[in-house]
Amino acid sequence: MLKTNIDKLVMQSVQGKVHHPVSTFPYRISSVGEPMVLPATGGITYNVKVGDPAMGWAGDHVEPGVSIKNENDSENGALNLFSCIGNKAKIVSGDAKGATGYVTGMHGGVEHVLVYFEEEALEKMTVDDKILVKAWGQGLELLDYPQVKMMNIDPELFGKLGIEEKDGKLIVPVAAEAPAYLMGSGTGSVSAYRGDYDIMTSDADTIKEYDLDKLRFGDIVLLRDHDNSFGRTYLKGAVTIGVVIHSDCIKSGHGPGITAIMTCREPIIEGVISDKANIADYLGLYLGL
Known part of the structure; x- marks a missing residue:
């Protein structure tokens, strides 16, 4: 087993809420010059999950599961910086309060953290529900492979x-x-x-x-x-x-x-x-x- 500094890593709370999809202009222009109107980033994506094909969707930059963000820019920076793939996440407000899931990615540009929850929780969630992440992993080192x-x-x-x-x-x-x-x-x-x-x-x-x-x-x-x-x-x-x-x-x-x-x-x-x-x-x- 690879030796790491896991015993030295700090686990810290970061938090965001389900971020509503946004649209300021209806068309996205494809690489062949075709204007298209498609679902994209944000919100609760019910039928696209981790483990599903990443290709072939009638969408653009679609984020599986739940997309969260913090309205405070510096706090959102910390949410995106310290969240790590595989971190445990918990819904802390709304009808799905108490349900747990996992961070599955961080999406630059829109600055979203993506979180997996089971379908039962997704059906109870609403935009603006708060999600707490136990951020843990930045600072990880392989002790025998410092390079x-x-x-x-x-x-x-x-x-x-x-x-x-x-x-x-x-x-x-x-x-x-x-x-x-x-x-x-x-x-x-x-x-x-x-x-x-x-x-x-x-x-x-x-x-x-x-x-x-x-x-x-x-x-x-x-x-x-x-x-x-x-x-x-x-x-x-x-x-x-x-x-x-x-x-x-x-x-x-x-x-x-x-x-x-x-x-x-x-x-x-x-x-x-x-x-x-x-x-x-x-x-x-x-x-x-």
């Missing part, structure tokens, strides 16, 4: 990923690999310790070549030649591991969103393809479709 930067993942979930050590390398089960040239919106951000960046999907043939057309929400993916240590950038030989957090998109430069969970500038992380490399499997969540 690997950890981020955005609950340490207990990390322990379930099935990572093995072999000849000085870390072998990570992944659902797919993506080449560096497919990484689009979000590349160049100054930090990967919150938010996400997108796999571009406008070239359908390339997406099929890498089996990215089969991506699911919650899939663990390997990003080749990308370093997320001090921002998101191309670096030959670097490897980043991330989680699919939102759906495919119609806009140029966009596609399924990836929140990074570990990265290394040296080629010591390798992937092994597994159809079980999904946080829904690791957390024992109900699979939708």
Whole structure:
């Protein structure tokens, strides 16, 4: 088992509320110039869940489950920075009060934290219901691999990923690999310790070549030649591991969103393809479709 500093990590409350979808202009322009009216980010998304396909929806940047935000900008910054995938979340107001779930991603731009709850809770929830997250995971370190930067993942979930050590390398089960040239919106951000960046999907043939057309929400993916240590950038030989957090998109430069969970500038992380490399499997969540 990988040695970590789990006993030194601080668990702290952060909180937001269900954020209503917003729209200031009805049309989104696709990568082929077609104006489309589609559901997008925010709210309670009843029929799109972690474990479902991330591709093929009549939507744009669709966020599975519940999207939460804090109206105070600096508090929302902390909600997005300190929440980690796999953190426990609890509804603390409204008819679904007391129901628990898990953080499944952080979506940059709209600055949402995404949370999974079971259907019974979703049916009782309303916009503005408050969600408390037990934020735990930022500051995680691999004691024997200090060159690997950890981020955005609950340490207990990390322990379930099935990572093995072999000849000085870390072998990570992944659902797919993506080449560096497919990484689009979000590349160049100054930090990967919150938010996400997108796999571009406008070239359908390339997406099929890498089996990215089969991506699911919650899939663990390997990003080749990308370093997320001090921002998101191309670096030959670097490897980043991330989680699919939102759906495919119609806009140029966009596609399924990836929140990074570990990265290394040296080629010591390798992937092994597994159809079980999904946080829904690791957390024992109900699979939708």
